[in-house]
Amino acid sequence: MAMQAVEQPEGRPYPEKEVFHGIVGKIVKHVAPTTEADIMGMVGSLLTGFSAVVGSGPHLMIGRERHRVNVWTLLMGGTGNGKKGTATTAVSDFLKALDEGFWQDRRVTSLSTGEGLIYAVRDASGFEADFQLDDGMQIIMGKEPDPGVVDKRLLVISSEFGSIMAKGGTLGNVLRDAWDGSDLALITKEKAKRATAPHISVLGHITPEEFGDRLKNRDMAGGTYNRFLPLFVHRSQEVPWPEYSAAWEVEAQNLAAELADAARAARKVERIELGDAAKRTWGGGMYQEMSAVDENDPEMLQQFTSRRAAHTLRVAAAYALMNKRKSITKADLLAARAVVMYAFDSARYITKKLAPAKDRSWESAKETLTAHLRSVAPNGMNRTTCMRVLKNNFSTDAVSDLIAQIGAVEKRELSDVTKRVTTMVYLDEAPENEEKGPDMADYGYTRRTPNQVDKLEAAGCVKVFADYAATSPDMRLNLMSCLVEMEAGDRLVICEFTEVSRHVGTAREVLEWLDVHGQEFGVLDEPKWTLAEVLAWVRSFP
Numbered sequence: 001m002a003m004q005a006v007e008q009p010e011g012r013p014y015p016e017k018e019v020f021h022g023i024v025g026k027i028v029k030h031v032a033p034t035t036e037a038d039i040m041g042m043v044g045s046l047l048t049g050f051s052a053v054v055g056s057g058p059h060l061m062i063g064r065e066r067h068r069v070n071v072w073t074l075l076m077g078g079t080g081n082g083k084k085g086t087a088t089t090a091v092s093d094f095l096k097a098l099d100e101g102f103w104q105d106r107r108v109t110s111l112s113t114g115e116g117l118i119y120a121v122r123d124a125s126g127f128e129a130d131f132q133l134d135d136g137m138q139i140i141m142g143k144e145p146d147p148g149v150v151d152k153r154l155l156v157i158s159s160e161f162g163s164i165m166a167k168g169g170t171l172g173n174v175l176r177d178a179w180d181g182s183d184l185a186l187i188t189k190e191k192a193k194r195a196t197a198p199h200i201s202v203l204g205h206i207t208p209e210e211f212g213d214r215l216k217n218r219d220m221a222g223g224t225y226n227r228f229l230p231l232f233v234h235r236s237q238e239v240p241w242p243e244y245s246a247a248w249e250v251e252a253q254n255l256a257a258e259l260a261d262a263a264r265a266a267r268k269v270e271r272i273e274l275g276d277a278a279k280r281t282w283g284g285g286m287y288q289e290m291s292a293v294d295e296n297d298p299e300m301l302q303q304f305t306s307r308r309a310a311h312t313l314r315v316a317a318a319y320a321l322m323n324k325r326k327s328i329t330k331a332d333l334l335a336a337r338a339v340v341m342y343a344f345d346s347a348r349y350i351t352k353k354l355a356p357a358k359d360r361s362w363e364s365a366k367e368t369l370t371a372h373l374r375s376v377a378p379n380g381m382n383r384t385t386c387m388r389v390l391k392n393n394f395s396t397d398a399v400s401d402l403i404a405q406i407g408a409v410e411k412r413e414l415s416d417v418t419k420r421v422t423t424m425v426y427l428d429e430a431p432e433n434e435e436k437g438p439d440m441a442d443y444g445y446t447r448r449t450p451n452q453v454d455k456l457e458a459a460g461c462v463k464v465f466a467d468y469a470a471t472s473p474d475m476r477l478n479l480m481s482c483l484v485e486m487e488a489g490d491r492l493v494i495c496e497f498t499e500v501s502r503h504v505g506t507a508r509e510v511l512e513w514l515d516v517h518g519q520e521f522g523v524l525d526e527p528k529w530t531l532a533e534v535l536a537w538v539r540s541f542p
Contacts, residue, residue, distance in 0.1 A: 004238040006036075011352070013232055013345035015040055021335035022323040023262065027255050031090050034242045038233035040342060041087025044073035045203060047339070049095035050259070051318050052155035052201035053102055054266040056181065058326075060317055061271065067310060068181045069272070069317045072202045074161065074225075076211060076350060077233040084205035084233055085159050097256035098263045107155045110163065114170030118184045121198040124148030152198045161204030165214035165225075172224045175202070179227040204228070208350045226303040229311060229339065232346035259322065266321040277330040278316070286312075286337060298351050304344065312340045362402075365390050370406045372518040373427045375440070375489030380426040382532040383410070385515050424532065440489040442522070445482050445499060452495050459524055461493055483510070488518035495524045497534070504541045511535045 019040070020028060028042050035042075051071045058069045075084040096103040111117055125146040158164055164171070170186055177184055184195040206214075211230075244252075274282060290309040293302055313328075316336035320328045372389045373381060381389070386399055403410060403425055411424050444456030444464035456464045465482040486492065492514060494500060501507045514521055514531055521531035 006235050006237055008234055011349060012234060013342055013349050015043075015342045016338040018331075018334045018338040019043055019342065021319060021331055023255070023259055024319065024322060024335075027091060027094055027259070030248075030251060030255060032236070034239065034244060034248070035086060035090040036235050036237055036239050037083045037087035037090045038077070038236050040231045041075045041077075041084060041233040042091050043339065044075055044229065044231045045088040045091050046094065046322075047071040047315060047318050048073045048201050048203040049091070049155065050098065050263060050266075050322055051314075052106075052153060052199070053095075053098045053263050054269075054321060055153050056197050056199040058266055058269040058272055058317065058321060059181075060273075060313055062310065062313060066181060067314055067317075068199065069266075069314060069321060070179065070181070070199065070201055071311075071314055071318055072179060072228045074204045074206060074211075074228045074230045075233050076206055076208050076230050076346065079207055081235045082205075082207065082233050083235045087233055088157060088203065088205070093252070094256045094259055097260045099260075102151070102153060102155070106151055106153050107157060109156075110158050110160065111156060111171060111175075112167060114172075114174035115186055115193065117171065117174050117178070117200070118186055118193045118195045120149065121152045121154055121184070121195040121200065122146070122148050123194045123196050125193075149195075152195065154198070154200045156200065156202045156204075158203070159205045161206040162210040162214050164204065165206070165211070175224055176227065202228070208232075208353055211350070223303065223307075226307050229315075229343040230304070230346050230350065231343055232349055262322050262324045265324050269321065269326045271326075272317045272320060273327050274333075275327045275329050278328045278333045281330050281333055286333065290337070290340065297348075301344070301347055301351060304347050308340055308344065311343070312336045315339050365402055366406050369402055369408075370427070372488060373406075373408055373425060375487075375518055376520060377427055377489075379520050379530060380411075380424045381518070383423045383425060385518070385532070386425055388516050389518060440491070441486075442491045442493045443482050443486050444493050445479055446495060447479075447499060452499075455495055455524065456493060459493060479510070483513055483517075486517070486519055489520075491520040491522050493522045493524065497523055497526070504538060508535075508538045511538060 019025070024043060024046055027046065028039050031037075031042060032039055048071050051069050054069055056068055060067045060069075075082070075087060077084050108120065125148065174184055174186070178198060178200040181199075184198055186193055287309060290312050293305045295302070297305070312333070313336070316328045316332045319332040319335050320326065323332070325332075369386060369389060372386075383399065386403070390399065390402075400410075406427075408425050408427050411426065413424050441462045442460055444453070444459070444461035445466070446452035446456065446464065447467045453464045453466060463482075463485075465478040467478045482492065492510075497507075500510050511521060511531065511534060513519075515535055519531075521529070521534060523529050523534075
């Protein structure tokens with residue numbers, strides 16, 4: 001077959017030769033000439049797929065912590081030229097041969113919620129009953145018991161991992177517990193679901209740009225994505241028409257059989273130990289190398305580095321099992337180090353690649369925060385509002401840096417309403433003595449009588465909206481018109497607080513709308529109240 005090398009991105013990482021240790025090296029070297037896939041994409045797919053099949057039995061003890069042989073990888077490359085899916089497909093026949101039933105029944109392509117993930121590996125549950133009334137009599141309608149899932153192994157191979165990153169809710173917490181090897185449980189008001197001893201492995205495909213866009217600082221703080229090995233991948237060569245000779249097919253079948261035999265043996269293994277030579281290598285400098293954190297590195301790198309040692313031992317154990325050993329050798333350890341260091345170099349390369357976009361995002365955030373603070377002066381904004389204005393894309397420390405860089409100040413103030421201390425942010429040292437800006441306006445609202453309209457107009461409202469006798473929140477159409485017409489910096493003014501609503505939930509929705517849109521709130525009967533104070537008070541209710 002005709003092959004031609006493809007120019008690689010400048011500065012991209014390359015793996016050390018130790019990566020191709022044992023059966024992994026045999027398979028990758030055999031497949032590489034027939035595919036355009038990046039070799040590290042194939043290595044990552046093999047490690048994750050194999051670790052999924054072996055299940056929860058094989059484990060290492062790191063101190064008092066039990067680490068299963070479970071390797072999660074993210075193949076990170078461009079659209080089209082990354083060949084992420086090609087890399088996984090190139091070795092899929094080898095993974096399928098490990099356990100065809102598993103490949104058919106225990107492989108999924110996406111995740112939606114934490115509850116859904118637990119359901120896929122759920123425990124059996126007992127008899128449940130429904131109580132219904134029929135002709136005035138109570139009848140108990142019984143449901144069949146849920147047998148649960150017997151095979152607690154699950155392999156997630158997602159070609160659209162960005163959609164998983166976009167999920168909120170409970171998914172991040174459940175993923176973290178799954179990597180840690182913990183039992184999974186979520187309790188909702190409808191029911192409680194548990195999964196005991198699950199073994200969930202994840203292989204994701206994503207572009208570096210989408211990863212950067214989807215990643216929030218809270219994700220890194222929570223530690224969801226430092227449980228993955230990020231592997232940069234790129235098209236390796238041009239293979240217009242792959243050809244497979246009879247000899248090639250025979251060798252591929254032999255390698256698949258060898259790996260499947262190793263997987264069957266691994267499922268009988270319990271504890272995995274470090275061999276003597278591996279112990280000397282680990283304690284003789286490798287542990288220190290894999291545990292060192294450079295405080296000058298970006299947060300993404302520091303977060304990944306914090307788990308680099310654990311990743312190394314997990315990958316080393318996978319190499320040992322793939323070569324039919326239950327004791328880690330020095331060669332296994334060196335291969336694992338090479339994989340993890342490639343992941344670290346990939347994270348560094350991707351971070352550098354995304355840096356210009358991050359710089360632009362930082363400057364844009366400064367402009368956005370400045371504009372909103374200027375629009376609400378002299379009242380200022382609390383820190384929660386600042387975070388929301390920035391769409392929660394920055395950590396607490398980053399927001400403090402942004403506030404300092406735009407010349408704003410933070411003040412701790414005691415609320416007369418809630419009796420709680422809150423942090424307010426101002427562009428001026430003494431905003432309370434300034435007049436209201438000329439571009440800001442007061443908008444009045446009432447749902448009572450025309451007398452209230454007169455009162456609001458006398459207070460200086462440029463426009464008053466009224467929903468007379470509107471008892472239902474859905475009927476207050478003019479309130480919504482008022483909120484839509486108001487701009488950042490404008491203030492919603494009412495005569496009494498109950499003008500918004502007597503229902504706490506509805507009042508909270510209106511106040512949070514104002515908060516998110518950089519607007520203020522005033523009550524004629526309580527002129528000292530601010531939006532921040534009233535919103536904090538309303539949120540204190542269950």
